[in-house]
Amino acid sequence: MAKKPADSTSGDKAAKTNSAFMKPLQPSKELAAVVGSDPLPRSEVVSKVWEYIKKNNLQNPENKREILADDKLEGVFGKKKVTMFEMNKHLAQHLKAI
Numbered sequence: 001m002a003k004k005p006a007d008s009t010s011g012d013k014a015a016k017t018n019s020a021f022m023k024p025l026q027p028s029k030e031l032a033a034v035v036g037s038d039p040l041p042r043s044e045v046v047s048k049v050w051e052y053i054k055k056n057n058l059q060n061p062e063n064k065r066e067i068l069a070d071d072k073l074e075g076v077f078g079k080k081k082v083t084m085f086e087m088n089k090h091l092a093q094h095l096k097a098i
Helices: 010-015 029-035 043-055 071-077 082-090
Strands: 026-027 063-068 079-081 095-097
Touching: 010 063, 026 029, 026 043, 026 082, 029 043, 063 082, 071 079, 071 082, 071 095
Parallel strands: none
Antiparallel strands: 026 095, 063 079
């Protein structure tokens, strides 16, 4: 009899999520201008930044992997243009544990 693959949503796996990813972090004043000043988990910060990017049409239309920073995001990124892969590195510099 063949074994059934483990269900990824079953008991033990759901209980073992890494709480470090869900730990609220305090955004800097520059990042707070984009995501708000309340402490948020890193994943929520990234989601809110992407919401802001899409709402303000800040992706390069010729290369969607590039983000063209407005004044608020330039304060976070330190430059006018970053790739989506660089973005998390810049965000990490603006989040601190509380």
